[in-house]
Amino acid sequence: MAPGEVEILLVEDDPNDLELTLRTLRQHRIANTVEIARDGVEALDFLFCRGKHASREFANPRIVLLDLKLPKVDGLEVLKAIRNDPRTAMVPVTVLTSSKQQQDVIASYKLHVNSYIQKPVNFDDFQETVRQLGLYWLVVNEPPPDPLAP
Amino acid sequence: MTNGASLLGHYSLGFVLSMMAVSSIVAIAATIWWNAISLRHMQAVQDQALRIGQQQKESLLRLAKQLEQAHTFREVLSPTLAEINPVMGYRTAWAYLFSEDGSTATLLAVGGPLADFVRESLPVLTVRGDPFLEAIFAATGPVIVEDARLDPRTNKQIVEQLQNRTIINVPLMLADRRIGALGTGTFGDEGIKRPTPDQLEYFSAMSTHVAAALDRIKLLEERARVNAELERRVAARTAQLEAANKELEAFSYSVSHDLRAPLRHIDAFSRILLDEHAQTLDESAKRYLSVIRGGAQNMGRMIDDLLQLSRLDRQDADRRPTDLGTLVRDVVQELQHDAGERSIEWIIGPLPEVICDTGLIKLAFSNLLSNAVKYTKYQPHAVIQVGAVDGSNPAAIFVRDNGAGFDPRYADKLFGVFQRLHRKEEFEGTGVGLATVHRVVRKHGGRIWAESGVGKGATFFLTLEGDT
Numbered sequence: 001m002a003p004g005e006v007e008i009l010l011v012e013d014d015p016n017d018l019e020l021t022l023r024t025l026r027q028h029r030i031a032n033t034v035e036i037a038r039d040g041v042e043a044l045d046f047l048f049c050r051g052k053h054a055s056r057e058f059a060n061p062r063i064v065l066l067d068l069k070l071p072k073v074d075g076l077e078v079l080k081a082i083r084n085d086p087r088t089a090m091v092p093v094t095v096l097t098s099s100k101q102q103q104d105v106i107a108s109y110k111l112h113v114n115s116y117i118q119k120p121v122n123f124d125d126f127q128e129t130v131r132q133l134g135l136y137w138l139v140v141n142e143p144p145p146d147p148l149a150p
Numbered sequence: 151m152t153n154g155a156s157l158l159g160h161y162s163l164g165f166v167l168s169m170m171a172v173s174s175i176v177a178i179a180a181t182i183w184w185n186a187i188s189l190r191h192m193q194a195v196q197d198q199a200l201r202i203g204q205q206q207k208e209s210l211l212r213l214a215k216q217l218e219q220a221h222t223f224r225e226v227l228s229p230t231l232a233e234i235n236p237v238m239g240y241r242t243a244w245a246y247l248f249s250e251d252g253s254t255a256t257l258l259a260v261g262g263p264l265a266d267f268v269r270e271s272l273p274v275l276t277v278r279g280d281p282f283l284e285a286i287f288a289a290t291g292p293v294i295v296e297d298a299r300l301d302p303r304t305n306k307q308i309v310e311q312l313q314n315r316t317i318i319n320v321p322l323m324l325a326d327r328r329i330g331a332l333g334t335g336t337f338g339d340e341g342i343k344r345p346t347p348d349q350l351e352y353f354s355a356m357s358t359h360v361a362a363a364l365d366r367i368k369l370l371e372e373r374a375r376v377n378a379e380l381e382r383r384v385a386a387r388t389a390q391l392e393a394a395n396k397e398l399e400a401f402s403y404s405v406s407h408d409l410r411a412p413l414r415h416i417d418a419f420s421r422i423l424l425d426e427h428a429q430t431l432d433e434s435a436k437r438y439l440s441v442i443r444g445g446a447q448n449m450g451r452m453i454d455d456l457l458q459l460s461r462l463d464r465q466d467a468d469r470r471p472t473d474l475g476t477l478v479r480d481v482v483q484e485l486q487h488d489a490g491e492r493s494i495e496w497i498i499g500p501l502p503e504v505i506c507d508t509g510l511i512k513l514a515f516s517n518l519l520s521n522a523v524k525y526t527k528y529q530p531h532a533v534i535q536v537g538a539v540d541g542s543n544p545a546a547i548f549v550r551d552n553g554a555g556f557d558p559r560y561a562d563k564l565f566g567v568f569q570r571l572h573r574k575e576e577f578e579g580t581g582v583g584l585a586t587v588h589r590v591v592r593k594h595g596g597r598i599w600a601e602s603g604v605g606k607g608a609t610f611f612l613t614l615e616g617d618t
Contacts, residue, residue, distance in 0.1 A: 016415045023422070069407065098414070099407035121410060121450030123418035123443075 005059035006033040007138055011043045011078065012067045012096075017119070021065070021096075024127045030134030035061065040073025044081055047088055058148065060091045063137035066113075068097040068104060079111045090144035092137055206352040209233045210359065217363040221370065223247075226363045227260040230332070230356065235261075238349045240334040244268075245322065245364065246275075247330040252287050253277055255330070263312060263337050280305065286319045286331045292350050293319045295335075297342050313338040318345055320354050322361035329365060332357045395464060406457050410450065417446040448580070452568070455582035459567065459589065467507040467593050474501035474547065477508065478536050481515050485523055492532065494523065499537030502545050506594055506614055514590040517583040518549045518610055524577055525608070526553035544596075544613045552607040556600075564600060587612075 008031045012018045018036065025031050037043035043066075045051035049058050064082070068075035075095065082088045092114045097104065100118040108116050117133065120126045216229035223245070231243035242262030246255040255275045259268045267273075277283045282303045286293050295301040298314035308314075317335040321328050334353070336343050345353065420443045424436060431439070475498070482496050504511075519534065526532035529552055539546040556564070556571045563569045565588035570581040587610075591598045594614045602608035 014411060016419075017411065020415070020418050097407075098410040099403070101403050101406055103403070119410075119414060121413050121417055122447050123414070123421040126414065126418065 005061070006035040007031040007062045008034045008134075009037065009043065009046060009061040009064045010034055011037045011040070011064065011070065011075070013038050013070050014067075017067070020123070020126070021130060024130045025134065028127070028131045028134070030131060031138060039071045040075070040078045043070075043078050044073065047082065047091075048085070058087070060088060060144075060147070062092070062143055063133075064091060064093040065096045065133070066093055068095060068099065068108075076107055076111060079108065079113055083112050087147050090147070092141065092143070094133060094137070096133075203348075206237055206348070206355075209237050210352070210355055213356065214359050217359055220363055220367065223258045223364065223367060224260065226360060226367060227258055230360055231261045231334075233356070234334050234353075237352060238334065238345060239343060240336065241340070242334060242337060244333045245330055245360065246283075246286065246319075246333070247364065247368075248277070248287060248328065252328075255283060255287075267312060286321075287328065289319070289321055289331075291320070292354060293317075293331075294344070294350075296344050315341055316343050318350075318353065320350075320357045322357050322364065324361050324365050329361060332360050398460065398464065402457055402460050405453060409453055413446045413450050413453075417443050417450075420446070452580050452582070455580050455586075456567075459582060459586055462510070462513075462586065462589055462593075467510060469505045469507055469594075471503055472506050472508045472511060473503050474511075477512055478515055478519075481512060481519050484516075485519055489523055492523075492527070493530070494526070494532045494534060497533065497535040497537075499535070501536070501538055501547065504545065504614055507590075510590045510593065511614070514587045514612075515549075517587050521583055522549060522551035522553065522608075524553075524579065525555075525572075526551050527577075529553055539611065542613075544615050546611050546613045548609055548611045550607065550609040555602040555604050555606045555608045557604050558602055561600060561602075565598070 008025070010018070010021060012021060018038075022034065022036075025034060035046055037046055041051075043064075046053045046056070047060075047064075049056045066075050066078060070078070073081075075097070079093060079095075082091060082093060094115045094117060095104075095108050095113050096117050096119060098119055105116055117129060120129060210233075213229055213233045217226060220226045220229070227243055227245060231241075234240050234243050242259065242264050244257060244259035244264055246257055248255050253276065255277055256272050257268055257275060258272055259265045275283060277287055282295075282305060285303055295304060295314075295317040298304045298309045298317055299306075301317075304314070304317070315336040315338070317333065319331045319333040322330040322332055332353070420439045424431070424439050428436075478498055478501060482498070486494065486496075515536075519536070522534045523532070526534065533552045535548075535550040537548055539548055554572070554577070560571050563571065565584050566581075567585040568581040569585075570579065588598055591612050591614065596612060596614040598610065598612040600608055600610045
């Protein structure tokens with residue numbers, strides 16, 4: 001992996017949900033490199049190498065796990081920004097959220113999200129879901145090419 | 151008496167001729183001739199009077215016909231002026247409409263400078279304190295001002311502004327009520343033009359027609375105003391309902407999203423506690439944690455069910471022709487797949503085609519049939535039957551199972567939300583399935599009821615219309 005490249009960008013503002021997701025990723029050895037963003041601004045700063053990530057070398061994560069309800073800039077706006085920039089437009093994004101409301105599902109797919117997962121209440125189910133997500137996007141799925149490659 | 155010859159025949163010709171000189175004969179002849187001319191003149195005037203009478207009658211008839219078509223105050227005044235002009239020679243007409251108590255008068259006008267004065271909006275004048283308007287309001291007959299400049303009653307400022315000269319007003323009466331006044335007259339260069347008695351008669355007769363027409367239009371306008379008010383209220387109420395609906399949607403959204411997160415945390419951290427501290431936890435501690443987890447998961451399911459129920463309430467039924475036979479068979483196939491190894495006999499009789507919301511009815515049958523599957527789980531051989539009740543009108547469908555049944559004494563609780571007639575440890579479920587079916591059936595204007603006995607299976611009947 002290139003320097004600055006991470007496997008998973010996890011965008012999650014709730015500290016409990018963060019702990020549960022990280023725990024699962026760690027326990028099931030799903031990913032080695034996980035970058036955490038606590039709100040939309042941090043997520044975009046990381047992706048576009050600005051703000052506190054200005055010195056990072058540009059490289060897209062393999063998968064972005066995106067919560068929808070975020071402070072400052074919310075999930076859908078992050079998704080829109082990712083899709084609007086040619087450097088990041090093809091990055092796989094999975095919405096991982098509490099809600100299954102139709103308006104959220106529709107809005108996400110309209111912005112070309114790759115998949116939409118409602119976090120199960122049952123923790124066992126949640127762990128199984130995260131495990132499958134990791135396996136699918138990091139192992140099974142063929143990632144898009146590096147946009148900056150010659 | 152139409153010619154001199156017959157006149158002369160009345161006198162004794164021989165006597166006169168023999169007694170008078172030629173000059174006397176000439177003098178008499180002249181007198182007779184002059185009388186004939188003045189008689190002829192009077193005849194002509196009388197003829198003219200008859201003719202004017204005819205012209206006026208035709209004019210009023212014409213006006214009456216036109217007023218039938220009038221829908222606005224202006225449509226009343228314009229044809230009125232069109233008749234006044236040839237008959238009376240005036241070029242302006244107006245009408246005052248008094249308020250109920252006579253305190254104010256609204257002025258409408260057509261033709262001449264007065265029309266320009268009222269062009270933009272109808273001026274409302276205060277009657278009290280204006281001697282001219284007060285006189286008009288009190289009058290029982292025509293009020294004639296020969297020259298506005300000289301008449302003491304007129305407001306000289308207005309006369310200066312409008313250049314009135316002759317002003318004629320007649321009251322507009324409806325039964326005994328004075329609803330206004332009809333007016334005509336001259337302005338500026340037109341000078342003074344006093345109306346003849348005939349013309350006044352005509353003008354008064356005209357006022358009767360005009361009064362009736364104006365009153366009719368006032369009623370039309372009142373009705374239009376009331377209609378507009380009703381529509382406004384309906385629109386306001388609709389807006390209120392839409393706002394309430396939106397609030398409900400926002401509430402549901404909040405519930406679905408925000409309430410779930412803490413539930414997940416309760417479940418997850420209980421689980422983690424169980425895992426990581428299994429050594430230090432004794433059996434009862436582990437049991438408590440399981441209960442905590444169960445509670446959180448249960449609540450999650452109830453939230454999902456409530457949201458579904460609320461979504462159902464808010465949507466309209468999209469009715470289309472639906473073949474119930476195919477629909478029920480689809481549901482059975484899905485349930486059979488989940489039931490797996492169990493031995494279930496499905497008896498599906500002929501089912502009608504109905505007009506209904508396919509999605510909602512499928513949900514209803516899904517609930518009814520999965521209930522049937524659930525409550526027959528202790529039967530070694532479950533039998534579930536779906537059919538149409540013979541000769542029922544409106545068409546009634548039944549779902550019958552040979553399962554645990556329920557106590558009919560509590561039948562009225564059957565369709566309540568979260569109401570259960572069995573213990574959770576016997577049969578799982580949140581108790582929203584039948585509430586859902588009930589809502590769907592009600593939405594279609596139908597009815598649902600059930601018959602059962604403990605241990606004797608249950609039959610649910612439903613109709614999809616016929617109840618308002």
